[in-house]
Amino acid sequence: MKKMPNIEGKKISAKDIPQYTWNADLVDFDGPLLSLFKSEDGEDALFSWLDCSNSRNRWCILPLSRELLGSYLKQETSLLEVFQSLDSFVVFDVTPSHRRTNFTLTNLSDLPQDYIPDPESYLFDEISTDAATALRDEETEEYYLGLDGGMYIDDLSLIPKTYQQLYSFHYGLEHLQRDAVSHSFSRILKGWTGGFSSVNVFTGLRSVIPSIHRVRISELRYNSPGHIKVNLLPKLAEKIESAANYIENEENFRESEQFYKDVYNFFKDHKIAGFEEERNQHERSLTPDTNKEIMAYVDTFFEMMDWTEYQENFKKVHASPLLQLRILLAYYRRLKKLRPYIVRGHLSIGSSLLT
Known part of the structure:
Protein backbone atom coordinates (compact mmCIF):
# COMPACT_ATOMS: atom_id res chain seq x y z
CA MET A 1 0.00 0.00 0.00
CA ASP A 137 -8.31 34.17 -24.80
CA GLU A 138 -10.76 36.67 -23.28
CA GLU A 139 -8.86 39.95 -23.12
CA THR A 140 -9.98 42.88 -21.00
CA GLU A 141 -9.85 46.47 -22.23
CA GLU A 142 -10.02 49.99 -20.85
CA TYR A 143 -13.50 51.50 -20.64
CA TYR A 144 -14.98 54.75 -19.35
CA LEU A 145 -17.86 55.77 -17.17
CA GLY A 146 -18.05 59.51 -17.73
CA LEU A 147 -19.18 61.68 -14.78
CA ASP A 148 -20.43 65.26 -14.68
CA GLY A 149 -22.68 67.55 -12.70
CA GLY A 150 -23.30 67.99 -9.02
CA MET A 151 -23.02 64.60 -7.34
CA TYR A 152 -23.12 63.46 -3.76
CA ILE A 153 -20.98 60.78 -2.20
CA ASP A 154 -23.83 58.27 -2.29
CA ASP A 155 -24.09 58.86 -6.07
CA LEU A 156 -20.44 57.87 -6.46
CA SER A 157 -21.23 54.77 -4.42
CA LEU A 158 -24.43 53.81 -6.25
CA ILE A 159 -23.13 54.08 -9.81
CA PRO A 160 -20.14 51.66 -9.55
CA LYS A 161 -22.09 49.26 -7.33
CA THR A 162 -25.02 49.11 -9.74
CA TYR A 163 -22.71 48.78 -12.73
CA GLN A 164 -20.88 45.89 -11.05
CA GLN A 165 -24.18 44.08 -10.46
CA LEU A 166 -25.18 44.48 -14.12
CA TYR A 167 -21.73 43.29 -15.21
CA SER A 168 -21.97 40.21 -12.95
CA PHE A 169 -25.32 39.30 -14.50
CA HIS A 170 -23.96 39.63 -18.04
CA TYR A 171 -20.90 37.60 -17.08
CA GLY A 172 -23.25 34.83 -16.00
CA LEU A 173 -25.23 34.99 -19.25
CA GLU A 174 -22.10 35.09 -21.41
CA HIS A 175 -20.40 32.18 -19.62
CA LEU A 176 -23.26 29.77 -19.01
CA GLN A 177 -21.35 27.16 -21.00
CA ARG A 178 -18.73 27.02 -18.22
CA ASP A 179 -19.79 24.47 -15.64
CA ALA A 180 -18.89 26.58 -12.60
CA VAL A 181 -21.03 29.46 -13.87
CA SER A 182 -24.06 27.38 -14.90
CA HIS A 183 -23.95 25.42 -11.62
CA SER A 184 -23.68 28.64 -9.65
CA PHE A 185 -26.53 30.26 -11.58
CA SER A 186 -28.78 27.26 -11.01
CA ARG A 187 -27.83 26.91 -7.32
CA ILE A 188 -28.39 30.60 -6.61
CA LEU A 189 -31.77 30.73 -8.32
CA LYS A 190 -32.90 27.54 -6.60
CA GLY A 191 -31.98 29.13 -3.29
CA TRP A 192 -33.98 32.28 -4.01
CA THR A 193 -36.87 31.29 -1.74
CA GLY A 194 -38.12 32.15 1.69
CA GLY A 195 -36.69 35.64 2.03
CA PHE A 196 -33.55 35.15 -0.05
CA SER A 197 -32.87 38.58 -1.56
CA SER A 198 -32.01 39.05 -5.22
CA VAL A 199 -28.90 40.91 -4.06
CA ASN A 200 -27.52 37.46 -3.28
CA VAL A 201 -28.04 36.45 -6.90
CA PHE A 202 -25.76 39.22 -8.17
CA THR A 203 -23.26 38.60 -5.38
CA GLY A 204 -23.23 34.90 -6.17
CA LEU A 205 -22.56 35.51 -9.84
CA ARG A 206 -19.73 37.88 -8.93
CA SER A 207 -18.16 35.01 -6.97
CA VAL A 208 -17.46 33.07 -10.20
CA ILE A 209 -15.70 35.94 -11.96
CA PRO A 210 -11.92 35.42 -11.76
CA SER A 211 -9.83 38.49 -10.98
CA ILE A 212 -8.63 38.76 -14.58
CA HIS A 213 -12.23 39.46 -15.66
CA ARG A 214 -13.44 41.60 -12.76
CA VAL A 215 -14.16 45.30 -13.25
CA ARG A 216 -10.97 46.93 -12.05
CA ILE A 217 -10.60 50.69 -11.59
CA SER A 218 -7.65 52.05 -13.55
CA GLU A 219 -8.28 55.72 -12.86
CA LEU A 220 -10.77 57.82 -10.91
CA ARG A 221 -11.08 61.49 -11.85
CA TYR A 222 -13.96 63.63 -10.72
CA ASN A 223 -13.29 67.16 -11.85
CA SER A 224 -16.87 67.80 -13.00
CA PRO A 225 -16.53 66.63 -15.70
CA GLY A 226 -14.48 63.54 -14.99
CA HIS A 227 -14.60 59.79 -15.31
CA ILE A 228 -14.02 56.37 -13.84
CA LYS A 229 -11.65 54.45 -16.11
CA VAL A 230 -12.05 50.71 -15.67
CA ASN A 231 -10.58 47.52 -17.09
CA LEU A 232 -13.15 44.88 -18.06
CA LEU A 233 -14.40 42.51 -20.75
CA PRO A 234 -15.54 44.74 -23.64
CA LYS A 235 -18.36 42.47 -24.83
CA LEU A 236 -20.09 42.72 -21.44
CA ALA A 237 -19.58 46.48 -21.35
CA GLU A 238 -21.22 46.73 -24.78
CA LYS A 239 -24.26 44.79 -23.53
CA ILE A 240 -24.71 47.12 -20.56
CA GLU A 241 -24.20 50.17 -22.76
CA SER A 242 -26.77 48.90 -25.25
CA ALA A 243 -29.33 48.24 -22.50
CA ALA A 244 -28.71 51.69 -21.00
CA ASN A 245 -29.07 53.35 -24.41
CA TYR A 246 -32.32 51.49 -24.94
CA ILE A 247 -34.04 52.78 -21.81
CA GLU A 248 -32.53 56.26 -22.23
CA ASN A 249 -34.81 56.69 -25.22
CA GLU A 250 -38.12 58.03 -23.93
CA GLU A 251 -40.32 55.87 -26.18
CA ASN A 252 -38.38 52.72 -25.32
CA PHE A 253 -38.51 53.59 -21.65
CA ARG A 254 -42.30 53.93 -21.78
CA GLU A 255 -42.43 50.52 -23.47
CA SER A 256 -40.24 48.88 -20.82
CA GLU A 257 -42.18 50.53 -18.00
CA GLN A 258 -45.44 49.28 -19.51
CA PHE A 259 -43.95 45.81 -19.67
CA TYR A 260 -42.99 46.06 -16.01
CA LYS A 261 -46.50 47.26 -15.11
CA ASP A 262 -48.08 44.41 -17.09
CA VAL A 263 -45.97 41.86 -15.20
CA TYR A 264 -46.85 43.50 -11.90
CA ASN A 265 -50.57 43.26 -12.71
CA PHE A 266 -50.13 39.64 -13.80
CA PHE A 267 -48.43 38.82 -10.48
CA LYS A 268 -51.19 40.63 -8.59
CA ASP A 269 -53.98 38.87 -10.49
CA HIS A 270 -52.38 35.46 -9.85
CA LYS A 271 -51.53 36.27 -6.22
CA ILE A 272 -47.80 35.80 -6.82
CA ALA A 273 -45.92 37.48 -3.98
CA GLY A 274 -42.49 39.02 -3.75
CA PHE A 275 -42.43 41.44 -6.66
CA GLU A 276 -41.10 44.84 -5.60
CA GLU A 277 -39.38 43.75 -2.38
CA GLU A 278 -37.24 41.24 -4.32
CA ARG A 279 -37.96 38.51 -1.82
CA ASN A 280 -39.54 35.31 -2.92
CA GLN A 281 -41.91 33.53 -0.61
CA HIS A 282 -42.09 29.79 -1.07
CA GLU A 283 -43.73 29.22 -4.41
CA ARG A 284 -47.12 27.68 -4.49
CA SER A 285 -47.87 25.33 -7.34
CA LEU A 286 -48.45 27.19 -10.58
CA THR A 287 -50.48 25.70 -13.39
CA PRO A 288 -48.82 24.81 -16.71
CA ASP A 289 -50.80 27.63 -18.38
CA THR A 290 -49.54 30.15 -15.81
CA ASN A 291 -45.96 28.99 -16.29
CA LYS A 292 -46.41 29.29 -20.05
CA GLU A 293 -47.59 32.90 -19.66
CA ILE A 294 -44.64 33.69 -17.39
CA MET A 295 -42.25 32.17 -19.94
CA ALA A 296 -43.75 34.45 -22.58
CA TYR A 297 -42.81 37.43 -20.40
CA VAL A 298 -39.25 36.06 -20.15
CA ASP A 299 -39.07 35.81 -23.95
CA THR A 300 -40.44 39.33 -24.35
CA PHE A 301 -37.79 40.75 -22.03
CA PHE A 302 -34.98 39.08 -23.98
CA GLU A 303 -36.36 40.42 -27.25
CA MET A 304 -36.83 43.90 -25.79
CA MET A 305 -33.19 44.00 -24.60
CA ASP A 306 -31.95 42.34 -27.84
CA TRP A 307 -30.36 39.44 -25.94
CA THR A 308 -31.75 36.71 -28.18
CA GLU A 309 -28.34 34.96 -28.40
CA TYR A 310 -28.59 34.20 -24.67
CA GLN A 311 -32.20 33.07 -24.72
CA GLU A 312 -31.82 29.32 -25.19
CA ASN A 313 -28.92 28.97 -22.74
CA PHE A 314 -30.81 30.93 -20.10
CA LYS A 315 -33.74 28.52 -20.41
CA LYS A 316 -31.36 25.67 -19.57
CA VAL A 317 -30.71 27.14 -16.12
CA HIS A 318 -32.42 24.85 -13.67
CA ALA A 319 -34.94 27.37 -12.40
CA SER A 320 -38.66 27.82 -12.81
CA PRO A 321 -40.05 30.37 -15.28
CA LEU A 322 -41.06 32.51 -12.28
CA LEU A 323 -37.52 32.64 -10.93
CA GLN A 324 -36.16 33.40 -14.39
CA LEU A 325 -38.55 36.31 -14.73
CA ARG A 326 -37.76 37.58 -11.23
CA ILE A 327 -34.02 37.81 -11.92
CA LEU A 328 -34.69 39.66 -15.19
CA LEU A 329 -36.92 42.14 -13.36
CA ALA A 330 -34.23 42.57 -10.69
CA TYR A 331 -31.75 43.35 -13.48
CA TYR A 332 -34.17 45.91 -14.95
CA ARG A 333 -34.64 47.66 -11.61
CA ARG A 334 -30.88 48.07 -11.31
CA LEU A 335 -30.52 49.29 -14.88
CA LYS A 336 -33.29 51.82 -14.25
CA LYS A 337 -31.34 53.27 -11.30
CA LEU A 338 -28.76 54.59 -13.77
CA ARG A 339 -31.27 56.22 -16.13
CA PRO A 340 -31.75 59.53 -14.21
CA TYR A 341 -27.99 60.09 -14.20
CA ILE A 342 -27.78 59.37 -17.94
CA VAL A 343 -30.77 61.53 -18.90
CA ARG A 344 -29.49 64.49 -16.85
CA GLY A 345 -26.03 64.20 -18.38
CA HIS A 346 -24.38 63.18 -15.11
CA LEU A 347 -23.32 59.76 -16.42
CA SER A 348 -22.05 58.71 -19.83
CA ILE A 349 -21.63 54.95 -20.19
CA GLY A 350 -18.79 54.19 -22.58
CA SER A 351 -17.08 57.57 -22.83
CA SER A 352 -15.18 60.05 -20.69
CA LEU A 353 -16.64 63.52 -20.30
CA LEU A 354 -13.19 65.08 -20.01
CA THR A 355 -12.38 67.29 -22.99
Whole structure:
Protein backbone atom coordinates (compact mmCIF):
# COMPACT_ATOMS: atom_id res chain seq x y z
CA MET A 1 0.00 0.00 0.00
CA LYS A 2 1.45 3.35 -1.05
CA LYS A 3 2.06 5.81 1.76
CA MET A 4 2.45 9.51 1.05
CA PRO A 5 5.39 11.33 2.69
CA ASN A 6 4.87 13.56 5.71
CA ILE A 7 4.94 17.29 5.03
CA GLU A 8 7.06 19.50 7.23
CA GLY A 9 5.38 22.67 8.44
CA LYS A 10 2.75 24.04 10.79
CA LYS A 11 -0.45 22.08 11.33
CA ILE A 12 -3.53 24.29 10.97
CA SER A 13 -7.29 23.76 11.01
CA ALA A 14 -9.82 24.18 8.23
CA LYS A 15 -11.22 27.34 9.87
CA ASP A 16 -7.85 29.05 9.30
CA ILE A 17 -8.37 28.80 5.54
CA PRO A 18 -10.75 30.95 3.47
CA GLN A 19 -13.83 29.40 1.93
CA TYR A 20 -13.07 28.71 -1.73
CA THR A 21 -15.48 28.38 -4.67
CA TRP A 22 -14.52 26.26 -7.66
CA ASN A 23 -14.19 28.29 -10.84
CA ALA A 24 -12.66 26.11 -13.56
CA ASP A 25 -10.40 23.11 -14.12
CA LEU A 26 -7.29 24.21 -15.99
CA VAL A 27 -5.56 20.82 -16.40
CA ASP A 28 -7.45 17.54 -16.45
CA PHE A 29 -6.26 13.97 -17.03
CA ASP A 30 -8.71 11.34 -15.81
CA GLY A 31 -9.72 13.97 -13.28
CA PRO A 32 -8.64 17.53 -12.44
CA LEU A 33 -4.95 18.12 -11.74
CA LEU A 34 -5.00 21.92 -11.56
CA SER A 35 -8.06 24.03 -10.84
CA LEU A 36 -8.88 27.69 -10.37
CA PHE A 37 -10.77 28.64 -7.22
CA LYS A 38 -11.91 31.95 -5.76
CA SER A 39 -11.94 32.80 -2.07
CA GLU A 40 -14.76 34.46 -0.17
CA ASP A 41 -12.64 37.64 -0.21
CA GLY A 42 -12.49 37.59 -4.00
CA GLU A 43 -8.90 36.37 -4.26
CA ASP A 44 -7.85 33.74 -6.81
CA ALA A 45 -6.04 30.52 -5.93
CA LEU A 46 -4.80 27.51 -7.84
CA PHE A 47 -5.50 24.09 -6.34
CA SER A 48 -2.65 21.89 -7.57
CA TRP A 49 -2.68 18.09 -7.26
CA LEU A 50 0.49 16.69 -5.67
CA ASP A 51 0.14 12.99 -4.87
CA CYS A 52 -2.20 10.15 -3.95
CA SER A 53 -2.30 6.98 -1.89
CA ASN A 54 -4.82 4.15 -2.01
CA SER A 55 -7.17 6.18 0.16
CA ARG A 56 -6.36 9.86 -0.30
CA ASN A 57 -5.39 12.59 -2.73
CA ARG A 58 -3.03 15.40 -1.77
CA TRP A 59 -3.43 18.98 -2.98
CA CYS A 60 -1.97 22.39 -2.27
CA ILE A 61 -3.53 25.86 -2.36
CA LEU A 62 -1.58 28.56 -4.21
CA PRO A 63 -3.04 32.08 -3.80
CA LEU A 64 -2.06 34.35 -6.67
CA SER A 65 -2.60 37.87 -7.92
CA ARG A 66 -4.55 38.98 -11.00
CA GLU A 67 -1.26 39.70 -12.78
CA LEU A 68 0.27 36.32 -11.93
CA LEU A 69 -2.88 34.44 -12.94
CA GLY A 70 -2.98 36.24 -16.27
CA SER A 71 0.71 35.54 -16.84
CA TYR A 72 0.28 31.84 -16.06
CA LEU A 73 -2.74 31.48 -18.35
CA LYS A 74 -0.78 33.15 -21.16
CA GLN A 75 2.12 30.69 -20.73
CA GLU A 76 4.47 33.48 -19.64
CA THR A 77 4.90 32.10 -16.11
CA SER A 78 5.42 28.47 -15.12
CA LEU A 79 3.70 26.65 -12.29
CA LEU A 80 7.10 26.40 -10.62
CA GLU A 81 7.36 30.19 -10.66
CA VAL A 82 3.91 30.40 -9.06
CA PHE A 83 5.19 28.17 -6.23
CA GLN A 84 8.37 30.24 -5.96
CA SER A 85 6.38 33.49 -5.66
CA LEU A 86 4.84 32.34 -2.36
CA ASP A 87 6.47 32.51 1.06
CA SER A 88 4.11 29.77 2.21
CA PHE A 89 1.09 27.77 1.07
CA VAL A 90 -1.27 25.11 2.37
CA VAL A 91 -1.07 21.38 1.64
CA PHE A 92 -4.05 19.17 2.50
CA ASP A 93 -5.44 15.68 1.90
CA VAL A 94 -8.83 14.71 0.49
CA THR A 95 -10.59 11.53 1.61
CA PRO A 96 -12.80 9.33 -0.64
CA SER A 97 -15.82 11.11 0.87
CA HIS A 98 -14.33 14.42 -0.37
CA ARG A 99 -13.53 15.63 3.14
CA ARG A 100 -10.49 17.88 3.35
CA THR A 101 -8.13 17.08 6.20
CA ASN A 102 -4.55 17.24 7.46
CA PHE A 103 -3.93 20.92 6.63
CA THR A 104 -0.29 21.97 6.78
CA LEU A 105 1.18 25.42 6.23
CA THR A 106 4.51 24.84 4.49
CA ASN A 107 6.88 26.27 1.88
CA LEU A 108 8.68 25.15 -1.25
CA SER A 109 11.91 24.16 0.53
CA ASP A 110 10.02 21.67 2.73
CA LEU A 111 8.24 19.93 -0.14
CA PRO A 112 9.47 16.51 -1.36
CA GLN A 113 11.30 16.88 -4.64
CA ASP A 114 8.64 14.86 -6.46
CA TYR A 115 6.06 17.50 -5.52
CA ILE A 116 7.97 20.40 -7.05
CA PRO A 117 6.91 21.31 -10.61
CA ASP A 118 9.34 21.16 -13.48
CA PRO A 119 10.95 24.43 -14.68
CA GLU A 120 9.01 23.96 -17.94
CA SER A 121 5.65 23.58 -16.17
CA TYR A 122 3.82 26.09 -18.35
CA LEU A 123 0.15 25.83 -19.21
CA PHE A 124 0.82 24.61 -22.74
CA ASP A 125 -2.04 24.20 -25.17
CA GLU A 126 -1.59 20.42 -25.13
CA ILE A 127 -2.63 20.18 -21.48
CA SER A 128 -5.03 23.13 -21.23
CA THR A 129 -8.73 22.46 -20.80
CA ASP A 130 -11.27 24.32 -22.91
CA ALA A 131 -12.07 26.43 -19.84
CA ALA A 132 -8.41 27.40 -19.43
CA THR A 133 -8.16 28.36 -23.10
CA ALA A 134 -11.34 30.46 -22.88
CA LEU A 135 -10.06 32.29 -19.80
CA ARG A 136 -6.76 33.00 -21.54
CA ASP A 137 -8.31 34.17 -24.80
CA GLU A 138 -10.76 36.67 -23.28
CA GLU A 139 -8.86 39.95 -23.12
CA THR A 140 -9.98 42.88 -21.00
CA GLU A 141 -9.85 46.47 -22.23
CA GLU A 142 -10.02 49.99 -20.85
CA TYR A 143 -13.50 51.50 -20.64
CA TYR A 144 -14.98 54.75 -19.35
CA LEU A 145 -17.86 55.77 -17.17
CA GLY A 146 -18.05 59.51 -17.73
CA LEU A 147 -19.18 61.68 -14.78
CA ASP A 148 -20.43 65.26 -14.68
CA GLY A 149 -22.68 67.55 -12.70
CA GLY A 150 -23.30 67.99 -9.02
CA MET A 151 -23.02 64.60 -7.34
CA TYR A 152 -23.12 63.46 -3.76
CA ILE A 153 -20.98 60.78 -2.20
CA ASP A 154 -23.83 58.27 -2.29
CA ASP A 155 -24.09 58.86 -6.07
CA LEU A 156 -20.44 57.87 -6.46
CA SER A 157 -21.23 54.77 -4.42
CA LEU A 158 -24.43 53.81 -6.25
CA ILE A 159 -23.13 54.08 -9.81
CA PRO A 160 -20.14 51.66 -9.55
CA LYS A 161 -22.09 49.26 -7.33
CA THR A 162 -25.02 49.11 -9.74
CA TYR A 163 -22.71 48.78 -12.73
CA GLN A 164 -20.88 45.89 -11.05
CA GLN A 165 -24.18 44.08 -10.46
CA LEU A 166 -25.18 44.48 -14.12
CA TYR A 167 -21.73 43.29 -15.21
CA SER A 168 -21.97 40.21 -12.95
CA PHE A 169 -25.32 39.30 -14.50
CA HIS A 170 -23.96 39.63 -18.04
CA TYR A 171 -20.90 37.60 -17.08
CA GLY A 172 -23.25 34.83 -16.00
CA LEU A 173 -25.23 34.99 -19.25
CA GLU A 174 -22.10 35.09 -21.41
CA HIS A 175 -20.40 32.18 -19.62
CA LEU A 176 -23.26 29.77 -19.01
CA GLN A 177 -21.35 27.16 -21.00
CA ARG A 178 -18.73 27.02 -18.22
CA ASP A 179 -19.79 24.47 -15.64
CA ALA A 180 -18.89 26.58 -12.60
CA VAL A 181 -21.03 29.46 -13.87
CA SER A 182 -24.06 27.38 -14.90
CA HIS A 183 -23.95 25.42 -11.62
CA SER A 184 -23.68 28.64 -9.65
CA PHE A 185 -26.53 30.26 -11.58
CA SER A 186 -28.78 27.26 -11.01
CA ARG A 187 -27.83 26.91 -7.32
CA ILE A 188 -28.39 30.60 -6.61
CA LEU A 189 -31.77 30.73 -8.32
CA LYS A 190 -32.90 27.54 -6.60
CA GLY A 191 -31.98 29.13 -3.29
CA TRP A 192 -33.98 32.28 -4.01
CA THR A 193 -36.87 31.29 -1.74
CA GLY A 194 -38.12 32.15 1.69
CA GLY A 195 -36.69 35.64 2.03
CA PHE A 196 -33.55 35.15 -0.05
CA SER A 197 -32.87 38.58 -1.56
CA SER A 198 -32.01 39.05 -5.22
CA VAL A 199 -28.90 40.91 -4.06
CA ASN A 200 -27.52 37.46 -3.28
CA VAL A 201 -28.04 36.45 -6.90
CA PHE A 202 -25.76 39.22 -8.17
CA THR A 203 -23.26 38.60 -5.38
CA GLY A 204 -23.23 34.90 -6.17
CA LEU A 205 -22.56 35.51 -9.84
CA ARG A 206 -19.73 37.88 -8.93
CA SER A 207 -18.16 35.01 -6.97
CA VAL A 208 -17.46 33.07 -10.20
CA ILE A 209 -15.70 35.94 -11.96
CA PRO A 210 -11.92 35.42 -11.76
CA SER A 211 -9.83 38.49 -10.98
CA ILE A 212 -8.63 38.76 -14.58
CA HIS A 213 -12.23 39.46 -15.66
CA ARG A 214 -13.44 41.60 -12.76
CA VAL A 215 -14.16 45.30 -13.25
CA ARG A 216 -10.97 46.93 -12.05
CA ILE A 217 -10.60 50.69 -11.59
CA SER A 218 -7.65 52.05 -13.55
CA GLU A 219 -8.28 55.72 -12.86
CA LEU A 220 -10.77 57.82 -10.91
CA ARG A 221 -11.08 61.49 -11.85
CA TYR A 222 -13.96 63.63 -10.72
CA ASN A 223 -13.29 67.16 -11.85
CA SER A 224 -16.87 67.80 -13.00
CA PRO A 225 -16.53 66.63 -15.70
CA GLY A 226 -14.48 63.54 -14.99
CA HIS A 227 -14.60 59.79 -15.31
CA ILE A 228 -14.02 56.37 -13.84
CA LYS A 229 -11.65 54.45 -16.11
CA VAL A 230 -12.05 50.71 -15.67
CA ASN A 231 -10.58 47.52 -17.09
CA LEU A 232 -13.15 44.88 -18.06
CA LEU A 233 -14.40 42.51 -20.75
CA PRO A 234 -15.54 44.74 -23.64
CA LYS A 235 -18.36 42.47 -24.83
CA LEU A 236 -20.09 42.72 -21.44
CA ALA A 237 -19.58 46.48 -21.35
CA GLU A 238 -21.22 46.73 -24.78
CA LYS A 239 -24.26 44.79 -23.53
CA ILE A 240 -24.71 47.12 -20.56
CA GLU A 241 -24.20 50.17 -22.76
CA SER A 242 -26.77 48.90 -25.25
CA ALA A 243 -29.33 48.24 -22.50
CA ALA A 244 -28.71 51.69 -21.00
CA ASN A 245 -29.07 53.35 -24.41
CA TYR A 246 -32.32 51.49 -24.94
CA ILE A 247 -34.04 52.78 -21.81
CA GLU A 248 -32.53 56.26 -22.23
CA ASN A 249 -34.81 56.69 -25.22
CA GLU A 250 -38.12 58.03 -23.93
CA GLU A 251 -40.32 55.87 -26.18
CA ASN A 252 -38.38 52.72 -25.32
CA PHE A 253 -38.51 53.59 -21.65
CA ARG A 254 -42.30 53.93 -21.78
CA GLU A 255 -42.43 50.52 -23.47
CA SER A 256 -40.24 48.88 -20.82
CA GLU A 257 -42.18 50.53 -18.00
CA GLN A 258 -45.44 49.28 -19.51
CA PHE A 259 -43.95 45.81 -19.67
CA TYR A 260 -42.99 46.06 -16.01
CA LYS A 261 -46.50 47.26 -15.11
CA ASP A 262 -48.08 44.41 -17.09
CA VAL A 263 -45.97 41.86 -15.20
CA TYR A 264 -46.85 43.50 -11.90
CA ASN A 265 -50.57 43.26 -12.71
CA PHE A 266 -50.13 39.64 -13.80
CA PHE A 267 -48.43 38.82 -10.48
CA LYS A 268 -51.19 40.63 -8.59
CA ASP A 269 -53.98 38.87 -10.49
CA HIS A 270 -52.38 35.46 -9.85
CA LYS A 271 -51.53 36.27 -6.22
CA ILE A 272 -47.80 35.80 -6.82
CA ALA A 273 -45.92 37.48 -3.98
CA GLY A 274 -42.49 39.02 -3.75
CA PHE A 275 -42.43 41.44 -6.66
CA GLU A 276 -41.10 44.84 -5.60
CA GLU A 277 -39.38 43.75 -2.38
CA GLU A 278 -37.24 41.24 -4.32
CA ARG A 279 -37.96 38.51 -1.82
CA ASN A 280 -39.54 35.31 -2.92
CA GLN A 281 -41.91 33.53 -0.61
CA HIS A 282 -42.09 29.79 -1.07
CA GLU A 283 -43.73 29.22 -4.41
CA ARG A 284 -47.12 27.68 -4.49
CA SER A 285 -47.87 25.33 -7.34
CA LEU A 286 -48.45 27.19 -10.58
CA THR A 287 -50.48 25.70 -13.39
CA PRO A 288 -48.82 24.81 -16.71
CA ASP A 289 -50.80 27.63 -18.38
CA THR A 290 -49.54 30.15 -15.81
CA ASN A 291 -45.96 28.99 -16.29
CA LYS A 292 -46.41 29.29 -20.05
CA GLU A 293 -47.59 32.90 -19.66
CA ILE A 294 -44.64 33.69 -17.39
CA MET A 295 -42.25 32.17 -19.94
CA ALA A 296 -43.75 34.45 -22.58
CA TYR A 297 -42.81 37.43 -20.40
CA VAL A 298 -39.25 36.06 -20.15
CA ASP A 299 -39.07 35.81 -23.95
CA THR A 300 -40.44 39.33 -24.35
CA PHE A 301 -37.79 40.75 -22.03
CA PHE A 302 -34.98 39.08 -23.98
CA GLU A 303 -36.36 40.42 -27.25
CA MET A 304 -36.83 43.90 -25.79
CA MET A 305 -33.19 44.00 -24.60
CA ASP A 306 -31.95 42.34 -27.84
CA TRP A 307 -30.36 39.44 -25.94
CA THR A 308 -31.75 36.71 -28.18
CA GLU A 309 -28.34 34.96 -28.40
CA TYR A 310 -28.59 34.20 -24.67
CA GLN A 311 -32.20 33.07 -24.72
CA GLU A 312 -31.82 29.32 -25.19
CA ASN A 313 -28.92 28.97 -22.74
CA PHE A 314 -30.81 30.93 -20.10
CA LYS A 315 -33.74 28.52 -20.41
CA LYS A 316 -31.36 25.67 -19.57
CA VAL A 317 -30.71 27.14 -16.12
CA HIS A 318 -32.42 24.85 -13.67
CA ALA A 319 -34.94 27.37 -12.40
CA SER A 320 -38.66 27.82 -12.81
CA PRO A 321 -40.05 30.37 -15.28
CA LEU A 322 -41.06 32.51 -12.28
CA LEU A 323 -37.52 32.64 -10.93
CA GLN A 324 -36.16 33.40 -14.39
CA LEU A 325 -38.55 36.31 -14.73
CA ARG A 326 -37.76 37.58 -11.23
CA ILE A 327 -34.02 37.81 -11.92
CA LEU A 328 -34.69 39.66 -15.19
CA LEU A 329 -36.92 42.14 -13.36
CA ALA A 330 -34.23 42.57 -10.69
CA TYR A 331 -31.75 43.35 -13.48
CA TYR A 332 -34.17 45.91 -14.95
CA ARG A 333 -34.64 47.66 -11.61
CA ARG A 334 -30.88 48.07 -11.31
CA LEU A 335 -30.52 49.29 -14.88
CA LYS A 336 -33.29 51.82 -14.25
CA LYS A 337 -31.34 53.27 -11.30
CA LEU A 338 -28.76 54.59 -13.77
CA ARG A 339 -31.27 56.22 -16.13
CA PRO A 340 -31.75 59.53 -14.21
CA TYR A 341 -27.99 60.09 -14.20
CA ILE A 342 -27.78 59.37 -17.94
CA VAL A 343 -30.77 61.53 -18.90
CA ARG A 344 -29.49 64.49 -16.85
CA GLY A 345 -26.03 64.20 -18.38
CA HIS A 346 -24.38 63.18 -15.11
CA LEU A 347 -23.32 59.76 -16.42
CA SER A 348 -22.05 58.71 -19.83
CA ILE A 349 -21.63 54.95 -20.19
CA GLY A 350 -18.79 54.19 -22.58
CA SER A 351 -17.08 57.57 -22.83
CA SER A 352 -15.18 60.05 -20.69
CA LEU A 353 -16.64 63.52 -20.30
CA LEU A 354 -13.19 65.08 -20.01
CA THR A 355 -12.38 67.29 -22.99
